[in-house]
Amino acid sequence: MNNKTIEHYMSKLEHLEFKFKSHVQNNNEIHIELEDSSKLIEFCNILKLEINLRLLTMIYCDERKTNHAFSLRYLLGSDTDDVFFFVVIFIDKKHAYFPSLSDVFPYSIKYEREINDMFGIQTQGDTTLKPLLLHDFQKNIFPLRKDFHANTELNYTPRKFEFTPITGDGICEIPVGPIHAGIIEPGHFRFSVLGENIVNMETRLGYAHKGIEKIAENMSINNVVLLSERISGDESIANSMAFCQAIEKIAQLEIPEKSKQIRLLFAELERIYNHFGTLSGILNDVGFSYGASRLEILKEYMMQLNEKLSGSRLLFGVNQIGGVKVDISNTSLADIHSMLNDIFQNFEKILEHIQSNSSVIDRLRNTGIIEKQTVNDLGIVGLSSICAGIDTDTRKNHPYGYYSSINFEQTPRADMEQQVKLQKRIGDVLSRFMSRVDELRYSKKLIESISNLETGEIHIPLESELIPFSSGLGYAESHRGETLHWVMMGEDNSIFRYKIRTASFANWSVIEHAVLNNIVADFPVINKSFDFSYSGNDL
Amino acid sequence: MTEDNQKIKKSDILSWDKVTLDKILQSNDMIPGNFRGKISLDPDKDFVLNSHIGQNLENICPTNAISYKNPPESISLDVGKCIFCGNCQQEAPQLIKISNNFDVAKKRKNHLLEVFSESVPFGKTYEEIGNELKNKINKTFGRSLAIREIDAGSCNGCEIEISALTNPIYDIERFGMHFVASPRHADLLLVTGPASKNMEKALKIAYESTPEPKLVIAVGACACSGGIFGKNYATTGGIDSIVPVDVFIPGCPPRPQALIYGIMLALDKI
Numbered sequence: 161m162n163n164k165t166i167e168h169y170m171s172k173l174e175h176l177e178f179k180f181k182s183h184v185q186n187n188n189e190i191h192i193e194l195e196d197s198s199k200l201i202e203f204c205n206i207l208k209l210e211i212n213l214r215l216l217t218m219i220y221c222d223e224r225k226t227n228h229a230f231s232l233r234y235l236l237g238s239d240t241d242d243v244f245f246f247v248v249i250f251i252d253k254k255h256a257y258f259p260s261l262s263d264v265f266p267y268s269i270k271y272e273r274e275i276n277d278m279f280g281i282q283t284q285g286d287t288t289l290k291p292l293l294l295h296d297f298q299k300n301i302f303p304l305r306k307d308f309h310a311n312t313e314l315n316y317t318p319r320k321f322e323f324t325p326i327t328g329d330g331i332c333e334i335p336v337g338p339i340h341a342g343i344i345e346p347g348h349f350r351f352s353v354l355g356e357n358i359v360n361m362e363t364r365l366g367y368a369h370k371g372i373e374k375i376a377e378n379m380s381i382n383n384v385v386l387l388s389e390r391i392s393g394d395e396s397i398a399n400s401m402a403f404c405q406a407i408e409k410i411a412q413l414e415i416p417e418k419s420k421q422i423r424l425l426f427a428e429l430e431r432i433y434n435h436f437g438t439l440s441g442i443l444n445d446v447g448f449s450y451g452a453s454r455l456e457i458l459k460e461y462m463m464q465l466n467e468k469l470s471g472s473r474l475l476f477g478v479n480q481i482g483g484v485k486v487d488i489s490n491t492s493l494a495d496i497h498s499m500l501n502d503i504f505q506n507f508e509k510i511l512e513h514i515q516s517n518s519s520v521i522d523r524l525r526n527t528g529i530i531e532k533q534t535v536n537d538l539g540i541v542g543l544s545s546i547c548a549g550i551d552t553d554t555r556k557n558h559p560y561g562y563y564s565s566i567n568f569e570q571t572p573r574a575d576m577e578q579q580v581k582l583q584k585r586i587g588d589v590l591s592r593f594m595s596r597v598d599e600l601r602y603s604k605k606l607i608e609s610i611s612n613l614e615t616g617e618i619h620i621p622l623e624s625e626l627i628p629f630s631s632g633l634g635y636a637e638s639h640r641g642e643t644l645h646w647v648m649m650g651e652d653n654s655i656f657r658y659k660i661r662t663a664s665f666a667n668w669s670v671i672e673h674a675v676l677n678n679i680v681a682d683f684p685v686i687n688k689s690f691d692f693s694y695s696g697n698d699l
Numbered sequence: 700m701t702e703d704n705q706k707i708k709k710s711d712i713l714s715w716d717k718v719t720l721d722k723i724l725q726s727n728d729m730i731p732g733n734f735r736g737k738i739s740l741d742p743d744k745d746f747v748l749n750s751h752i753g754q755n756l757e758n759i760c761p762t763n764a765i766s767y768k769n770p771p772e773s774i775s776l777d778v779g780k781c782i783f784c785g786n787c788q789q790e791a792p793q794l795i796k797i798s799n800n801f802d803v804a805k806k807r808k809n810h811l812l813e814v815f816s817e818s819v820p821f822g823k824t825y826e827e828i829g830n831e832l833k834n835k836i837n838k839t840f841g842r843s844l845a846i847r848e849i850d851a852g853s854c855n856g857c858e859i860e861i862s863a864l865t866n867p868i869y870d871i872e873r874f875g876m877h878f879v880a881s882p883r884h885a886d887l888l889l890v891t892g893p894a895s896k897n898m899e900k901a902l903k904i905a906y907e908s909t910p911e912p913k914l915v916i917a918v919g920a921c922a923c924s925g926g927i928f929g930k931n932y933a934t935t936g937g938i939d940s941i942v943p944v945d946v947f948i949p950g951c952p953p954r955p956q957a958l959i960y961g962i963m964l965a966l967d968k969i
């Protein structure tokens with residue numbers, strides 16, 4: 161099915177004047193190894209301009225034992241076709257640095273900082289990268305290198321983090337965090353304000369860093385499923401699904417149709433309860449507690465439904481490699497449908513009330529605007545990108561599981577794109593609010609499109625041992641956006657490298673731009689409208 | 700949406716049923732039977748432990764909550780480490796029982812180990828327990844218990860349940876408890892997460908800034924023991940290595956009822 165697209169892209173590649181080796185893997189992954197790695201930046205630039213690709217993540221891997229070098233994979237993807245490009249270079253002892261891609265994709269800097277922290281390898285010429293994830297760790301500790309053991313006892317010495325100084329007449333600094341006023345996750349924000357206006361903000365994250373990628377290397381793959389659910393508690397289905405799919409790809413395991421349907425159901429249920437939560441949070445942050453409470457109730461109902469179906473309010477323990485653990489009968493499916501009907505009737509009522517309330521809408525409109533250019537330059541994904549007119553829906557662009565059987569002609573995201581074009585929507589909090597509303601209705605539609613569950617198994621076991629050093633990319637669209645999990649197997653079914661790129665990691669940098677020229681009091685609502693996960697960023 | 704719904708009438712909104720739960724702590728009927736709530740070693744009559752079962756259980760548990768020893772043949776279960784994945788019940792239903800009860804909080808970490816055989820006062824209504832709590836709060840803290848939540852690197856699952864406490868369904872404010880914005884205003888700290896190294900300092904400072912008398916509750920498997928993350932280069936393996944803890948609430952995450960039960964245990968301490 162996908163062969164034509166791949167051939168098309170391969171022939172495009174051949175027309176470029178570069179020498180490289182390439183091979184296709186797992187249906188939609190084109191792996192490219194350049195003969196002359198110094199041409200990398202040029203090559204990526206051409207991929208960006210001529211083939212219209214976007215940098216998705218950078219995967220660093222310690223292959224010194226097997227390949228005598230570190231490897232670095234630049235993962236690029238298309239937003240129109242189901243194809244991924246892995247541009248691979250090897251970094252050996254002779255040049256312990258790698259070229260920075262920031263001229264082509266400005267946001268590559270965040271990945272470069274991550275690599276610098278976790279592997280101790282820097283970009284060429286740049287020695288001023290700020291640390292990202294490791295705060296007071298002793299110097300020369302590089303957790304993701306293979307010769308570092310996850311349980312090593314370390315010494316910690318306070319290290320000063322240099323915030324970019326913003327000076328000038330009347331400019332004050334406001335430090336906030338890592339412990340915030342509300343019940344939210346830890347992170348530090350440094351505001352520079354002139355009067356009430358924010359002229360600069362710098363975020364410092366990493367407080368929730370738990371070494372997830374590292375400890376996965378010492379766990380059995382079945383336990384890593386449980387770990388992946390806990391990357392970010394509210395994204396448990398999306399993350400575990402992406403991980404399971406990566407393994408299923410490596411094993412070339414076709415899971416039963418029914419389990420695909422169940423995965424879709426749970427993925428959409430997860431989206432629904434989280435969007436209710438976020439909408440409620442937005443209303444709360446503008447002081448409209450009536451609406452906030454009403455939506456909280458709907459969220460709670462959804463969580464109770466989750467629990468009735470799966471035994472866990474946060475849908476932990478649903479996915480497993482080769483299918484799902486939780487079966488759904490056709491009667492429960494009918495219950496889900498009728499419950500959703502009730503809930504959405506309430507929802508529409510509340511929504512009407514909100515939309516007719518000018519004191520709410522006025523706070524949302526024109527607040528926290530992001531431009532299309534910013535979204536492009538920062539590689540933003542998910543709802544945060546569609547509110548500026550860029551659609552990056554993994555479900556549609558890279559259909560996985562049961563989503564490939566769904567017709568995506570009329571998506572709410574396409575509508576939003578249209579509205580942005582007509583300048584009815586301008587990438588403000590209100591557009592993000594409305595995208596969430598559209599998305600909610602759409603999730604309901606998706607669930608309703610499954611009127612009958614297939615019969616048969618919900619799980620097939622993984623029998624053979626996976627080939628060492630084979631790799632696969634799993635992906636899913638969480639309620640935050642594109643979620644990518646790349647796995648390279650090691651010996652004896654262990655994991656050699658587990659690279660997680662959540663939507664939060666891709667999106668966090670946008671907040672520093674969205675708050676500019678807004679007042680400090682609007683920061684909470686702007687932040688909430690993006691709905692970042694701190695844990696999903698810090699891993 | 701039907702025609703009638705299109706125009707919003709005030710009476711529609713006001714006429715919605717009351718949603719706040721009255722009997723949270725009693726009503727196990729509200730909690731689905733398949734909720735993984737309380738785990739215990741509860742062998743069937745004809746159950747004989749052998750090394751095969753023991754080893755399997757030990758291997759299958761992702762967080763090493765179960766350990767098997769021989770000789771003498773014994774199995775221990777550390778509920779503080781359990782993430783309630785249900786693997787062990789699937790493996791040995793004759794020995795391990797997971798029920799939908801939620802009264803799992805304990806005041807000492809070692810009480811989390813092994814079996815919960817002593818039964819806790821159970822079956823009171825949410826109102827009754829809530830009012831009991833209210834009385835205690837009245838006595839000790841002058842009508843209001845101020846709670847500060849601190850996330851020491853959780854996965855945000857526990858936060859979701861803690862914020863659910865304030866939704867109209869659980870609504871703990873009616874019992875005189877409320878969440879405050881700073882540890883300086885707090886009587887009680889609810890701490891989640893395996894205490895990441897990066898949060899260690901902040902947690903210490905927050906604890907020190909909390910005025911006496913202060914209580915600390917470790918919420919969730921992570922805060923009790925490190926949970927699935929355990930103790931590694933980036934985590935400390937449980938918040939009790941950083942601050943003194945009064946009550947441990949296991950669960951991954953503990954549900955709102957389990958949280959309020961834990962808060963009640965903590966108040967007993969004062």
Ligand code: SF4
Nearest residue numbers: 760781782784785787
């Ligand atoms: S339910 Fe708890 S004790 Fe049982 S295997 Fe899972 S983590 Fe271990």
Ligand code: SF4
Nearest residue numbers: 853854856919920921
């Ligand atoms: S106990 Fe479970 S839900 Fe709570 S923070 Fe830890 S992993 Fe997340």
